[in-house]
Amino acid sequence: MHVIANLARIKMSLIQSLLKYLTPALTALALSTPAYAAPPSLLLGISEGTASTETYAEMQDKYKPLAHYLSLQLKRPVVLESSRSLESLNYNLKNKRYDLVLTRVVQIAARAMRDDGYRLVVTAKGELMTDFIVRADSPLKSPADLKGKKIALPEEQAFVTRVALAMLRDQGIQPNQVSLSYFRGQEALADGVQKKSQEAGAIGSFSKIAKNWTAQGGRVLWQSPKLPFWPVLASANVDDATINATKTALLGLSNTPEGEAILKNVGVAGFAISEPTPYLAVLKWLDK
Incomplete structure (x- = not known):
């Protein structure tokens, strides 16, 4: 029994000695090894x-x-x-x-x-174009007819609006030569044209309104080149x-x-x- 006890004490002493010398080394190794970083989002x-x-x-x-x-x-x-x-x-x-x-x-x-x-x-x-839409019974027949008319546009910084104004400019029609109204949402814009509060309106060809406009009896008066x-x-x-x-x-x-x-x-x-x-x-x- 004394022999076994002595062996146990010797074993414990060896373990303590090893830990005394290994712990600083293991700590230094851990600090010098960069932790894995997940890629940023x-x-x-x-x-x-x-x-x-x-x-x-x-x-x-x-x-x-x-x-x-x-x-x-x-x-x-x-x-x-x-x-x-x-x-x-x-x-x-x-x-x-x-x-x-x-x-x-x-x-x-x-x-x-x-x-x-x-x-x-x-x-x-x-495909992306800007369409000028009018009612089926509109007297407007060409881009030049838009001069002096009420035109509905999306919000001022919308791409469709910027394109529509550039098209009018190239046609020789300046903003002060038409009556412009800006709408939030192309549905409201088209509704204004349909109910005759607006004589024409500019919408994006990709919109549901554009796809349904002619099917529901409306006309596309003028279309931009492909954008x-x-x-x-x-x-x-x-x-x-x-x-x-x-x-x-x-x-x-x-x-x-x-x-x-x-x-x-x-x-x-x-x-x-x-x-x-x-x-x-x-x-x-x-x-x-």
């Missing part, structure tokens, strides 16, 4: 501009599947932030707060590319590898049923590779 900004009638909660629900998909593909959190405020969109782009942004407000996106270092990742597939569609941009703070991975992920959405469901949810047919040139050309035209 990316902030994805969404702006459908003033044409959207959806609430913040509805917008968040609409784009959550896209943000979740990007999180999985990029292997890092993608945080979603939706906004209808163009002032907020301008502020967040100027301050490079958004890492990624999908917006329908083409002139603001183009300005972010020109002035704020944002890079074009992909473009949504689709660049909704872009996805990346901040100058986002590295090339992340931009390329984002591009690959978005282009691949149309290759799977799950991806097709995400595209249908956000209202685009898919994404395609494009260049900044047409966006910058439109911005130059609008700013003439």
